[in-house]
Amino acid sequence: MPECLWTVGPVLAISALPFANYIVFPVAYFFPRQFLSYHFWSTEQKKDFALHYHSQRVAQHKPIIKGLAAKVKKIKDTDSREKLEKILQRIKAKSHPSVDEILAASHLFQEKPLELSHISRPYMRHLAKGMLLHSLLRQKLLQDAVLINYIDRAMQREGIDKLTEEELRSACFTRGLNATRLSKDDMIHYLTQWTTISMEIDETNISLLLHKPVLLAYNHPDNKSIRKALQTS
DSSP: OHHHHHHHHHHHHHHTSTTTHHHHHHHHHHOHHHHSOGGGOOHHHHHHHHHHHHHHHHTTHHHHHHHHHHHHTTOOOHHHHHHHHHHHHHHHTTOOOOHHHHHHTGGGGGSTTTSGGGSOHHHHHHHHHHTTOOOOSHHHHHHHHHHHHHHHHHHHHHOGGGSOHHHHHHHHHHTTOOOTTOOHHHHHHHHHHHHHHHTTOOGGGTHHHHHHHHHHHTTOHHHHHHHHHHHHO
16 A cells, blocks of 8 residues: 555645646556556556566566675585575576475575675665565565565465465566466466475575575566566667
């Protein structure tokens, strides 16, 4: 609701002025993404705008991978470093690490250099944008990430397979995947992987949650095609 107010608020405020309706509402009509809450978007607009926002998110993937690779080099323990190197090798080989491989490295996200309080501000911004979170403050990003993790746990507890296709699609989008062309089984598979990892996440290693869109979806065909389009644009 607060995010909707940021979007709709200026329209409501300006429309209160005399004769402003003649200007404000036509502008809102022609620029719905910028000036209208998603409640007013048509089904087609929701798809178009989802692709727009998802493209912004995918644009953060390479900086995150680059930053993660740089941080891996700073890990002194050989065994721990090799676990993350293996994850990066999977991604570079156009695959994805398994849930077990990610969980085996989860403890590394609760200590230097990957724990949230030790991440640089520029890298933190990439992680936030990669989740479409508008959190410029570290504490706010922590709160937002913890909230998502609580929802993840509730979703797994209640049963992902009980969600409608629209709810599945929305849940995938919130968690880094544009599921417009995915089957119901594919969406359930992705969310099952995501929430299985979330069950092992708390405030101490919440940084892992912010990396999951890259770890689980970097090489998804839709994300790859978007990155290619971004490179040529």
